[in-house]
Amino acid sequence: MVSAHCNCGAVAFEFDSASEDVFICHCFICRRSTGANGIAVVLVPRDEFRWLQGQENIVTWSRPGSQWATWFCRVCGSRLPGENDSERMFVPAGLLPGAGAGLKVRAHIWVDSRAEWDEIGDNGQQHPEQYVGGAG
Ligand SMILES: [Zn+2]
Numbered sequence: 001m002v003s004a005h006c007n008c009g010a011v012a013f014e015f016d017s018a019s020e021d022v023f024i025c026h027c028f029i030c031r032r033s034t035g036a037n038g039i040a041v042v043l044v045p046r047d048e049f050r051w052l053q054g055q056e057n058i059v060t061w062s063r064p065g066s067q068w069a070t071w072f073c074r075v076c077g078s079r080l081p082g083e084n085d086s087e088r089m090f091v092p093a094g095l096l097p098g099a100g101a102g103l104k105v106r107a108h109i110w111v112d113s114r115a116e117w118d119e120i121g122d123n124g125q126q127h128p129e130q131y132v133g134g135a136g
């Protein structure tokens with residue numbers, strides 16, 4: 001069992017297990033939403049994920065024309081797990097306790113869209129655009 005929360009603690013969640021794989025999206029939407037080089041997530045099966053508190057503090061935003069939503073805390077602005085898929089939760093890796101011990105970057109997506117200053121230095125796979133191979 002892993003439990004985690006946003007910076008202010010208003011929103012908390014837990015899940016049974018996550019794969020050790022971290023996926024990093026370098027697209028411009030993720031860059032803007034984090035103010036960094038993108039966002040790193042781990043994938044958790046929906047039926048193993050539970051919100052513990054603070055769902056009334058969750059705000060979602062999606063770019064017009066896109067079904068992909070960004071989930072964040074209305075109090076502190078921390079990115080939150082997103083219900084963007086019927087089967088999986090996209091849990092920001094930076095929220096995980098223990099500084100994400102045991103996790104490893106498996107793949108980067110939208111690499112061709114990354115910021116000019118964004119140098120990828122790990123051994124994760126690099127996909128120029130989206131990765132449709134799933135997490136397996
Ligand atoms: Zn918060």
Ligand SMILES: [Zn+2]
Nearest residue numbers: 025026027030
């Ligand atoms: Zn992205």
